[in-house]
Amino acid sequence: MNRVSLIAGNWKMYKTVPEAVATAAQLKEAVKDISGREIVIAPPFISLHPVSQVIKGSNINLCSQDVFWEEEGAFTGQISPGMLLSAGCTYTLIGHSERRQYFGETNETVNKKTKKSIDQGLKVIVCIGEALEEREAGKTFSVLEIQISEGLKGLTPVHMDSVVIAYEPVWAIGTGKTATAAQAEQAHQFIRGKLKEQFDTGVAEKIRILYGGSVKPDNIDQLMAEKNIDGVLVGGASLKVDSFSRIVKFT
Numbered sequence: 662m663n664r665v666s667l668i669a670g671n672w673k674m675y676k677t678v679p680e681a682v683a684t685a686a687q688l689k690e691a692v693k694d695i696s697g698r699e700i701v702i703a704p705p706f707i708s709l710h711p712v713s714q715v716i717k718g719s720n721i722n723l724c725s726q727d728v729f730w731e732e733e734g735a736f737t738g739q740i741s742p743g744m745l746l747s748a749g750c751t752y753t754l755i756g757h758s759e760r761r762q763y764f765g766e767t768n769e770t771v772n773k774k775t776k777k778s779i780d781q782g783l784k785v786i787v788c789i790g791e792a793l794e795e796r797e798a799g800k801t802f803s804v805l806e807i808q809i810s811e812g813l814k815g816l817t818p819v820h821m822d823s824v825v826i827a828y829e830p831v832w833a834i835g836t837g838k839t840a841t842a843a844q845a846e847q848a849h850q851f852i853r854g855k856l857k858e859q860f861d862t863g864v865a866e867k868i869r870i871l872y873g874g875s876v877k878p879d880n881i882d883q884l885m886a887e888k889n890i891d892g893v894l895v896g897g898a899s900l901k902v903d904s905f906s907r908i909v910k911f912t
């Protein structure tokens with residue numbers, strides 16, 4: 662199965678609006694000749710619309726870092742899938758470990774956000790991954806299994822056409838400790854196997870599984886050489902155009 666590689670940059674809570682606009686403009690120039698792979702950036706909410714104006718017509722896709730599961734209403738501070746679409750997004754991240762750790766995200770809220778976003782027309786990057794204590798206790802696979810079965814509960818194979826999974830071991834995020842390419846590949850194989858059980862072979866073969874956690878220009882080529890690694894979700898190294906564009910240009 663030929664899966665189009667996807668390189669996504671999660672800017673987290675970095676960059677003011679003018680900084681985000683300037684970075685997007687530089688990135689657009691730096692990657693303008695790249696084709697055959699998908700490029701995604703996720704700036705903070707407030708910069709989504711201005712950045713969408715900068716990258717309009719380019720090969721860069723826009724993604725939010727979170728979403729709410731209602732279309733509209735008295736939900737102060739929340740942003741709906743329709744609002745994100747109107748701001749120029751085609752993707753949203755859901756269930757990032759920082760949302761799980763600091764903002765009460767659970768597999769149940771991941772599930773509600775995922776269903777609503779897809780029904781409203783967004784594509785989703787659902788993030789899963791184990792913490793260090795879980796890995797050390799030998800629970801990596803059972804944690805991933807629950808995150809997949811509960812987070813994607815009730816979705817159909819048609820929904821799954823709009824889903825990308827990001828495997829981000831929490832112990833590798835922002836720590837400089839990358840999972841080795843072999844460790845990541847092993848987790849990706851497990852995830853694909855679970856998706857085959859929960860859905861079918863078609864879904865499992867088509868779905869893209871990204872790796873995230875201290876991805877840098879000096880480890881990208883090795884990670885992308887693995888059979889089940891279909892792309893990466895990059896934090897720190899996505900903030901600078903030179904490092905992110907090198908990652909986009911992996912060989």
Ligand code: 13P
Nearest residue numbers: 671834835874875896897
């Ligand atoms: P780092 O690349 O900074 O480790 O962050 C990974 C991440 O959380 C991307 O969503």
